[in-house]
Amino acid sequence: MANSDGDTGGTSELLRGIAALRRQLSSSSPITTGASPSFASSPLLSPTTRQQYTDPPVILDIGARGIRAGIAGMERPVCEIPIGPDLRGRIKTNVLWDLDARNTSIEDVLDILQTILRDVYYKYLLLDGKSRKVVILENPMMTLQLKKAIAFVLFNYFQSISVTYMLSPVGSMLAAGARTALVVDIGWHETTVTPIFDYKPILSATRSTLRAGKRLHDLVSRTLKAFTDAIPSFDEVEEFIARAMYCSPVDLSTSATTSQQAFAITLSGNTYYIPSSETRHKPLIQLFLQRAEDNVDDIDDFPIHDLIVSCLSGLGIDTRASMLSRIIFVGGCSNIPGLTLRILEEVRNCLAPDSAGGDSTDLYLQKNFRPWTIGDRSRIKAITSLGAWTGASLYISRERDHLLNGTGAGAGTIRRIRAETASGISHTASSSFRILGEVERDLFLLDKNYADNIFDWTISTKYR
CATH class of the missing domain: 3.90.640 (Actin; Chain A, domain 4)
Structure with missing residues (x-):
């Protein structure tokens, strides 16, 4: 009896402790830790909307040969999954899409994306797709058909809240700690040169070549x-x-x-x-450095160093001067030892007045580009970047802190689209960084015109 009474007394004390804890939790403020009362109690944001912004989004870097995935705020991706035939026979190719759309089956692309993203969500990230927004890193030359296919998979199979596209060259620049740079992406299908000035990609001066x-x-x-x-x-x-x-x-x-x-x-x-x-x-x-024998290359077949010179030639003097010392090389082939150093040396030979090429180099430049020179070869330098995924993670975590601390302009700022800066990221007084083009799930699935036109930056802003 003594033991029974002792057990009964201990149980009663435990139940009283649980009841006190419940009363304490029910009377506590529902405000998220670190969030200001003005943001948490804002009448413009429902509890569901607040939960969407407090959960960091998933960042996907989808390339032709692999997918990097992770959660915003991390220093590196959680997983890097190469695309290739698997033992189960679910994937039978080594490339997600072909540069020629006639050789690309959208049904195969959808199947491969669904298979890999299922492993990303349920094997590596251990997340439910319905609870997170998604940020996609896109190459400036990514086709509208492919962008729409990615959104279709995320919205239909994983029920994502929204999908936002962010230019991967901007992420590479942010990961290098710069606000102005010339990003050279030596990818699988194409090598793309993208100039970025004050966080704004200058897509009119972007160049690409099939030498990749x-x-x-x-x-x-x-x-x-x-x-x-x-x-x-x-x-x-x-x-x-x-x-x-x-x-x-x-x-x-x-x-x-x-x-x-x-x-x-x-x-x-x-x-x-x-x-x-x-x-x-x-x-x-x-492949990367040799010019055509007749000194006239196809517009899509220039060597990489000539492509860089062509891109710089199309910029203004002040914009060009700030990019000469901030050239960023990314992409799989950029990891080959000595390749980036050799490309930089060839660029110096093209632009320096005392180049070893002499009159033949000047003739080639005059035949293909608007010629210009620099006085100091040492001005042409490269800087190191941690990659587009890391830069996007840095940006997302910074924007999320702005929203939670109430220092930003409110929840609507992340969806605000400005026609004059539709090429990438806008630069305003309230926030230095902006994601452009958040695609909402309901509108994408219900409005066909919205789904067809939201990814095209050249159309009217009616659907944005």
Whole structure:
């Protein structure tokens, strides 16, 4: 009986403690920690809207060869999922989309996105898609059809609240700690050069070329086939590019001893014997730096250093001067050792008056671009960026702090779209950064005109 009475007394005390805790929680303020009373009690924001802004959104960097995903505020993505055939047979290709829309099946793109994003949400992020907004990092050359397909998957299969598109060059610039830069993205399908001045992308001066990762992959694959009897797989070619290739700061074609060195390399368990080390650097020079023999290149086929010169030539003097020392290289191929240094050296040779090219270089520039020169070669420099995803995470966390602290202009600022700054991010007195073009789920699914026109920056602002 003594033990029973003791247990009964302890239980009663525990129940009284729980009741007191419940009364304390019910009488406490529902204001979110860190939020000011003016924001939490604002009549313009319903509890559902407040919850949407307090939860950091999901950031997706969707590329042709892989997807990076994570939650805003983190320093790096939670997962980086490459696109390639899986053991279950759900994905049968190595690329999400093809540059030629005629070779791209939207149904396949939707299936691949649905498969990968399901792993992103339920395996890595452990989130329900209905509870978070989504920010998509887009390349300036991303097609409207692809942007609409991404939104369709997020809205229909994952029930996302909203989808917001943000230019990836802006994210790369923010991750470098700059507000003005020239972003060179050496991607899979295209190499894109995007000038950004005071957080505003100048899309009219953006240039692109087809000399990118896909053509390098095809060139290296043909080279390896010529030296070996076996046919290298897609993964073996990519591994060779990542492990063996490099770009020298000077031309090695005149060095006979270096070019004749043979080597062996093991790729995915298969050993390849390469009779000449030219295979390690010659494809890079041939693809990214070599000009056409007739000195006239196609508009989509310029070497990267000439593409940079062409982009800078289309800018004003004051805008161009601030970008010369802030060139940012991003993209998978930019990680090849020595490639960015060689491109910078070629740009210096094009723009410096004492360039080694002499009259032939000037003739080439006069034939293709508006020529101009600089006096100091050392002004052309590159800065390092942590990547577009990290820059977007930095921006989102900063904007979220503004909203929670009540220092911004209110909830409507994140959806405000200004026609004069429709190329990217607006710069106002209330906030230095702005996301442009938030697409709401209900309007996208119910209004066909809204769904067809919201992603096109050239149309009227009727649907924005």
